[in-house]
């Protein structure tokens with residue numbers, strides 16, 4: 001039934017706003033601006049979240065309250081709300097009994113964290129028989145607010161339709177579906193129904209009115225068709241009831257005002273025992289999720305589905321937690337990005353672990369702060385998702401940092417080794433230990449620092465990899481150092497054997513090889529001792545030592561062979577043989593040079609010296625000591641890494657092959673023969689010596705010519721010129737070449753002359769038979785033909 005409110009009441013303090021000019025959305029600015037959250041087309045506004053933010057309530061968490069009003073049209077609901085909460089809802093112009101509030105409006109209470117909903121009145125003349133909206137708006141108000149103010153005139157009490165009891169019954173029924181289970185399992189879901197009895201004259205005491213209303217409500221409750229598992233539930237299990245009465249606004253205006261103020265304190269004064277916003281009524285929706293939550297509820301109310309508030313809350317939680325998580329993640333990603341490039345570039349970022357921990361904690365704290373108010377299960381699940389995403393972003397940084405640390409520690413290790421292995425007096429084992437400890441310590445510290453709390457990451461595996469590489473590098477180092485040492489020892493060995501080998505090979509005595517091998521063995525022994533002393537500090541294994549010593553022996557032997565080969569190269573060995581021969585052929589037993597005379601036995605001396613010299617060829621051809629104990633036993637072939645020669649060690653004692661020996665013998669024979677010829681020639685030369693008196697004859701006979709030259713200026717000038725030229729030639733050392741040239745020219749002239757003469761004298765003798773012989777016959781044959 002329509003409201004029986006007085007028609008001629010005057011609103012004293014609220015401006016008239018014609019219904020046609022009603023704003024359809026947020027119409028004011030400031031902290032008490034109102035917004036139409038559901039318009040008369042039953043559409044939910046998309047601007048509520050923004051408006052809540054404008055009201056400054058977005059970050060209020062749970063520190064806010066929602067209150068809604070329910071009651072017949074034009075029963076002074078907006079007036080009451082404006083008075084109680086300082087809101088700015090439109091109030092009806094009392095001259096025209098017409099609906100003012102259309103749809104549902106919301107406004108923030110002045111100086112209080114309360115969102116107040118003004119709901120379109122029931123029994124609206126404008127909607128006629130269409131009760132759909134009032135049912136929906138009542139459900140919506142009940143589901144979203146903590147306190148539902150039921151506004152009714154005093155005279156409506158006891159009436160069924162007038163007091164909206166029919167509507168309340170429907171609402172209770174649906175409410176049982178909504179909150180029945182929640183109340184059963186003890187979770188929040190209670191709502192306070194605050195009955196405000198308007199225009200209370202005082203004739204009927206409030207207590208009586210309260211009893212009537214309570215009885216009516218209980219009766220309605222009893223008549224509800226409840227689900228079987230909830231059939232024993234009482235109204236008080238779900239609702240708290242509160243009653244208050246307000247005097248007539250016009251007739252007892254002052255009283256009205258003072259009592260409204262009194263009622264207001266019950267909404268404001270948290271300390272008061274009458275405080276109405278009890279925590280039990282709170283829907284536990286964080287303020288930043290209210291808009292989304294309400295929209296969801298309205299959608300469900302609209303589609304006429306059974307309202308499933310827990311699902312709504314979960315949906316809200318999912319939506320909001322995702323949003324909050326995305327915000328936290330965006331900031332986190334920005335932070336993580338800053339270090340991505342350096343880490344990927346191979347740099348060890350100082351304090352990366354602290355940074356990563358910080359970003360992660362910041363993101364989680366931010367998420368926890370905003371999202372922990374939502375549905376616990378959803379919050380927990382989304383948090384786990386967020387943690388997984390955070391960790392998957394940090395993990396490459398962590399692994400990259402470990403890789404970079406690994407690399408830098410390896411570089412440090414190599415550098416330490418290089419610095420430590422400087423000079424001669426280092427202890428390899430100590431250098432290695434120091435370098436290894438330093439790089440492992442650096443890695444462990446860096447690895448620990450890079451760890452992110454709350455993850456099961458570990459750096460120990462990477463440390464193991466580093467250790468393996470350090471070991472490999474150290475082994476290589478030791479090998480290099482050992483090779484270096486062996487090279488050094490080899491160089492010294494070469495130096496030491498060089499002179500004795502030259503000396504003994506030069507002497508060519510039968511025990512020449514014994515002497516050489518003795519020196520070689522002594523030098524090699526010393527070298528081996530040097531190696532072993534040094535190898536101790538290298539911590540070399542027994543196998544490594546054996547390999548190194550084998551290598552040393554082989555290389556020593558190769559060095560000895562190289563020296564012997566150098567000393568037995570063709571020109572040198574021929575020189576040696578020649579010297580040996582000369583010593584025996586050109587010098588006598590006392591070492592005095594021989595001057596051969598015609599009656600000397602050159603032949604037998606030559607044969608003896610030659611045979612003695614040729615005996616040396618087999619001696620030189622093979623390293624064969626008389627003392628067999630000196631024979632050098634080459635180490636068996638082993639796969640050591642120190643030898644890089646391709647020398648055939650098995651044939652190494654042989655210096656000249658048989659062919660080579662033959663070749664040398666022949667070459668030497670030719671040399672020796674030349675000596676023999678020379679010796680013979682020298683005896684002939686001594687026979688053809690010019691007698692001394694010939695020089696006296698020459699002086700006597702040439703006296704006149706000499707005087708002529710001396711006293712003739714022209715001849716004398718020629719003589720002087722010839723002497724000066726000779727002097728210059730002698731000074732320039734050109735005498736030899738000049739003689740050579742002269743001799744060549746002379747011999748050429750002689751050759752040419754001999755040839756001409758031979759040609760000249762032989763021609764007449766050979767010409768005759770030719771002329772008379774076959775050619776003539778040929779001519780004759782031609783003529784006959």
Ligand SMILES: Nc1nc2c(ncn2[C@@H]2O[C@H](COP(=O)(O)OP(=O)(O)OP(=O)(O)O)[C@@H](O)[C@H]2O)c(=O)[nH]1
Pocket residue numbers: 006009010011012072073074075076077078079080090091092093094095098099100101102120121198199247248249250
């Ligand atoms: N008698 C009486 N009249 C009142 C009281 N409060 C407000 N009015 C008047 O009742 C008329 C309607 O007031 P509103 O506050 O607009 O009522 P409403 O319930 O919000 O109206 P709708 O929004 O259209 O449902 C106005 O003219 C007010 O001046 C009251 O306590 N007693």
